[in-house]
Amino acid sequence: MIDIQNLSVSLSDKPILADYSLQVAPGSVLAILGANGVGKTTLLNCLVGLCKPSAGTVTARGRIGYVPQLFQSAFAFSVLDIVLMGRARHIPLFGAPRAQDYGIASKYLKLMKVGHLKDRAFNELSGGQRQLVMIAQALSSECEILILDEPCSALDYKNQSIVIDTLRELNASMGLTILFSTHAPQHGLEVASHVLLMRDRQRYEFGAVEDVLTAENLTTLYDVPIAKAAFAPGGKFTFAPSFER
Amino acid sequence: MLAMATAQGGARMRSWVIILLLSLLLVFCLLYSITVGRYDIGIVDVGRILLDNVIPAQTPSWTTVQADVVESIRLPRVLAAILVGAGLAISGAALQGLFRNPLVDSSTIGVTFGAGFGGTLAILLVGGGYPVLAASFAFGMGSLLAVKGLATVRGRASTLTLVLAGVVVSAFFTAAISICKLLADPQQKLPAITYWLMGSIAATSYRDLILMSLAILPPMIVIFLLRYQINILSLGEQKARALGAPIELVQWTIFIAISIISAGVVATSGIIGWVGLVIPHVARALVGPDHGRLLPVSALLGAIYLLLVDNIARTATVAELPLGIITALIGVPVFAIVLRRVQAKSGWSHD
Incomplete structure (x- = not known):
């Protein structure tokens, strides 16, 4: 579904990524982890078509829906207006949303459990609600691949769990292929089938969650001691960092 | 589902009522404006004189x-005011959406003076009429591109x-x-250029009116048809690109449309600034930021305002x-107020 071959990216002559190769199969969920500034957003932007590879190829089979990091609108659009804009690919140049588009937008707003907010001003919503509205906008494009740039950053635990649960449900019920970047390994454990650990512009590890998302790998990735910790009966575990130096 | 449908219908209904009321107000202002002047004519007689063309009394x-x-x-003068006001206001609304910026309109972004220079050059070298229109368009478009190039980092x-x-x-x-x-030439051309540049529709003839309609109405329609695309572009270029x-x-079509409107306005009426800055703010307060409603309401308000x-x-x-002097006297304080609001919020999410 997504095929990245020897991808290299430079932004204003500064190399960001060099020689990345990975394949994401249909229906899988990929969590992307890495330090700040390592190029997670750049990689996602290449998939969405917002930045051009300087070498290599990126192929995506299927329509992509994109949820950017912490989106704010310049004007006081209503939630419904924002979600309707997800229909851009289906509405001709000189056209406007029709009844069918309103129906699709309302459907996904309800699926995201924010249908009651549709007449509210988007910018007045909480961070978590805004994230759900942006997911509804991406879904309104009737995408097969959902790409989210740090969907849980700046969200509290409750909202993080809502977003992560939503991703899990979308993957299970609609078979969506999902790629998201995150700073919480826990998110990867919760929903991902695959993980990409970005170490620097040319070193990375990519594979199934159980192979790649290990305490050793995370310790070297973040340069902070990280241990595996059981937190629930039945073997569910999490990663606990230690901030003592 | 029913509740949703009615709520959605409610917002749309309210906009339709506002558009209807503004249209009625425009007709009234049109009739009233014809009565204004040194020669006394009552509003009823104005109505009868105009109606006589359709149903002879x-x-x-x-x-x-x-x-x-x-x-x-x-x-002709009153119709010119309507065309110029509507054209300038819709240009401002579209530019503000396109640049996600409440401080832009054809005059703050340089198009008006570019078009003004083009017109001046044409009067100086050739004379009035269509050369003025063509040169205004060329230089208006040029200055728009120069501003975009200079500002984009x-x-x-x-x-x-x-x-x-x-x-x-x-x-x-x-x-x-x-x-x-x-x-x-200080005897002939200088006074003509000077007074023309200050902005006036006093001497509008039906011939000017035809030229004006040809330059202003079609681009206005094109801008209105792009209402949904302007909504999307007002989210920012990156986001719009990701949405497909x-x-x-869209940008080029709107730039060309706005340059034609500016050329039409400048060629026939001189430099009339600030209308496109003031009016969209009032319109946004009335019907919100959706350009499907904002653009027609801006056009109506702009027409009434200029009348x-x-x-x-x-x-x-x-x-x-x-x-041009009066619109600047009103527009500049409004610009200052908007600028302060933008700074106070260090953003302008709630326009």
Whole structure:
């Protein structure tokens, strides 16, 4: 579904990524982890078509829906207006949303459990609600691949769990292929089938969650001691960092 | 589902009511504006004189002089005010959406002075009429592109750089206009250029009106048809691109449309600034930021606003005031207020 071959990216002559190769199969969920500034957003932007590879190829089979990091609108659009804009690919140049588009937008707003907010001003919503509205906008494009740039950053635990649960449900019920970047390994454990650990512009590890998302790998990735910790009966575990130096 | 449908219908209904009320207000302002002036004609007679063209009256209750004043002198002028006001306001609304910036309109972004220079150059070298229109268009479009080029750093045009680039380009063309004035023949061409530039629709003829309609109406329709695309572009170029909107096509179409409107306005009426800055803010407060409603409401409000401004221009003093001076006197304080609000919020999410 997504095929990245020897991808290299430079932004204003500064190399960001060099020689990345990975394949994401249909229906899988990929969590992307890495330090700040390592190029997670750049990689996602290449998939969405917002930045051009300087070498290599990126192929995506299927329509992509994109949820950017912490989106704010310049004007006081209503939630419904924002979600309707997800229909851009289906509405001709000189056209406007029709009844069918309103129906699709309302459907996904309800699926995201924010249908009651549709007449509210988007910018007045909480961070978590805004994230759900942006997911509804991406879904309104009737995408097969959902790409989210740090969907849980700046969200509290409750909202993080809502977003992560939503991703899990979308993957299970609609078979969506999902790629998201995150700073919480826990998110990867919760929903991902695959993980990409970005170490620097040319070193990375990519594979199934159980192979790649290990305490050793995370310790070297973040340069902070990280241990595996059981937190629930039945073997569910999490990663606990230690901030003592 | 039913509740959702009615709530959605409610917002739409409210916009339709506002559009209807503004249309009625526009018709009333049109009739009233024809009565304004030194020659006294009542609003009922104005209505009858105009209606006579459709359904001829058996016994006219007015004199031929009155009919002449209404139809040959005041009607073209009033229609010109409507066209110019609507065109400038819709340009401002579209530009503000496109640049996500409440401080831009054709004048703050340099198009008006670019078009003004083009027109001046054409009067100086060739004379009035269509050459003025063509040169205004060319230089208006050129200054729009120059401003966009100057303001865009790494694919982004910030509020501040955009307005500053507009100042720079306007300053350049103001200087260029001054050079043209220095070169112009002080007996004939200089007074013509000077008074024309100050902005006036006093001498509008039906021939001017045709030229004006051809330059202003089709681009207005095109801008309105792009209402949904402008919504998407107002989310920002990156977001719009990710949503799959044809950004370059929309931007270029709107730039060309706005340059044609500016050229039409400048060629026939001189430099009338600030209308496109003031009106969209009022319109946004009435119907919200969705351009499907914002653009028509801006056009209606712009038409009413310029009618009223023209009435002031005609009656405030013994000699007629140039329109551009009055719109600037009103527009500049509004600009200052908007600028302060933008700064206070360090953003402008709630317009």
